[in-house]
Amino acid sequence: MPRPNLAPPDAAPLREALRGIRFLLRRGGATVADTLTLDALPDPAAGLAKRMIREVEGLARSVDEAASAAAKGVLGGHDNPAEKLDEIVGHSSAAAEFGRAIYTALDAVLRRIGVDDAFISEMSARAVFAAWRQDHPHGQPQDWAADLTLRLLAARVIRGAVPAGSGSIGRVEPVAVFAVLLWLQSDRSESENEAVLEAAADIALARATEIAATIGSGDQGRIAALYRKYVDHV
Amino acid sequence: MSKVRLTPDGLPPTNEPLRVAVRRLRWFKAAFLKHAEEMGAELGSRFEVDDTKLAAAFTRWLDAIELQRPADKSQRRAFFEFAAALMMRELTVDMPLKAVGEPSRAQTGSAAAFWPEGYCCTLFCLSVHAAATAQEFHADTTIDPAIDDLRHWWSFKENTIRDASFSAGFLQMLLGSQPNWVMPDVFRAKPRG
Known part of the structure; x- marks a missing residue:
């Protein structure tokens, strides 16, 4: 029986979505850190806020790393093409x-x-x-x-x-x-x-x-x- | 005969004629970086190169060549030399490199010790010119003994800081030509002879 000639799926839309998530997480983390001035908060609110941000940042980092690895590794990175x-x-x-x-x-x-x-x-x-x-x-x-x-x-x-x-x-x-x-x-x-x-x-x-x-x-x-x-x- | 040693053989390899390669930033930059690194090692110093300033000098040089290139083919060789002088002008307008630390191996009282950046740029222009002239016209480049006279370098530095066009005249002088010191960076004003 002849094999069906299946074209490989186009990974580009998924790659783009993963890059979008990675960008949002990176930018989001930077924005939180740049915006909040936690030192001005009284205790125990300051301590609580710092712990929460650390947890959110940890979560964001792990998702960011997963998204980066997926975007680069699983879906394949690119070399610069030499063609004009x-x-x-x-x-x-x-x-x-x-x-x-x-x-x-x-x-x-x-x-x-x-x-x-x-x-x-x-x-x-x-x-x-x-x-x-x-x-x-x-x-x-x-x-x-x-x-x-x-x-x-x-x-x-x-x-x-x-x-x-x-x-x-x-x-x-x-x-x-x-x-x-x-x-x-x-x-x-x-x-x-x-x-x-x-x-x-x-x-x-x-x-x-x-x-x-x-x-x-x-x-x-x-x-x-x-x-x-x-x-x-x- | 000057004691200064040019290094045309130390330029990066290219499959193109040098006159073409030197007008491509990829080669120009590779040549400048290599020259600065080797010159730094020779002088016991190190040169930091600013890529954007180097690219700016390069593009200004292209503009200057385009603007002044003579239509008369008989002036091709004279303009070849003048192009090196224009390169010198653009490198000294806004120096793309800076010596880090004292040039410990440079002889006291030498041009290299007096102004390492100016010395490095001068020898770069002379080396590129010598290599391109040898390839294009099968001719050796002779450097004027003035290059060993520190008084010329004092004058070069002082005048160039005020007006970078002076450096174009300085380079022509080192190549044994008589510059027009009033307009040293204008090819049409160059004395013929």
């Missing part, structure tokens, strides 16, 4: 590949920028790409990247990004998305992949004001020109 945007576009599973690439690269870029914890929506990136492809994109890869940049930001592919410390760059989202799409267009070998992503993030940080203003204008032509300017210099 114009190569991915031709694949049958292009939207899923694009979503994974955006998630993995944004995660690395946000950490480099000093954002340790933000929610990155792989599913939004995937949906953005699918819709963009249906609209029959035209022009050069830089024009595609400009269009995708605006669509990704409109879909809020990054949520809850707060830069840490004094090195704040203001508008994190456009700068991070620019860095990732610049990397995605760059010629690179597999061994250079990480260094190129780092270089793209460094360029985006160094030119953060110019990039944020250009993307903020919503002018696709100007955004494409900015990609064109840097794509061979990453």
Whole structure:
């Protein structure tokens, strides 16, 4: 009897849900600790409140660890793909590949920028790409990247990004998305992949004001020109 | 002949011509970090490099090259040298590195002991230029003996802190060219000869 040809289930929605839980728990724990000033409470209320928060934090930590382990281990982590945007576009599973690439690269870029914890929506990136492809994109890869940049930001592919410390760059989202799409267009070998992503993030940080203003204008032509300017210099 | 030793062979490998590789941040940064590490070891110090400042210097350098590149192909070699001077200017506008601790192995009264950061950036620009010139024009780079004269380094540091364009002139002088000291970072104003 011939075996039925079953496609493996798509783990991405579950992965996204687990990442969402992990983000909420991490952010929730930080918010409680930052908000309450327990030292101002009189005893025994202060002692009771501290014990309760410790218990809640312990619970949150164990769920967070389970969610992280599940998201990374059971459902599989990603390596940064070495393929370029114009190569991915031709694949049958292009939207899923694009979503994974955006998630993995944004995660690395946000950490480099000093954002340790933000929610990155792989599913939004995937949906953005699918819709963009249906609209029959035209022009050069830089024009595609400009269009995708605006669509990704409109879909809020990054949520809850707060830069840490004094090195704040203001508008994190456009700068991070620019860095990732610049990397995605760059010629690179597999061994250079990480260094190129780092270089793209460094360029985006160094030119953060110019990039944020250009993307903020919503002018696709100007955004494409900015990609064109840097794509061979990453 | 200067005692200063350039290290063009110490630059990271690349499959591309150096003139192309140097205009990619991945290679430029790897080369700068390697140079700073080796220079630190040689001087008995350590250099901390600020990645964002380095990237900012690099992108400003790209802008400067684009702005000043001559259309006349006969000026290609002269502009090659000038590009190194512009790189020097951008590195000194906002130094991307800082020496941590005294350079214990640098000779007392030497340029390296006097201004380790300026010395490191200068030798980086000269080394990249020497390697690229050798590859592109099959020519050796000769460094002017002025590099061993501490008075030039005093002047270099003092003037560069006031106006970074001075450093472009300093580098041209070390490469044996006569800079236009009024506008040392303007290629069109460079004396011909």
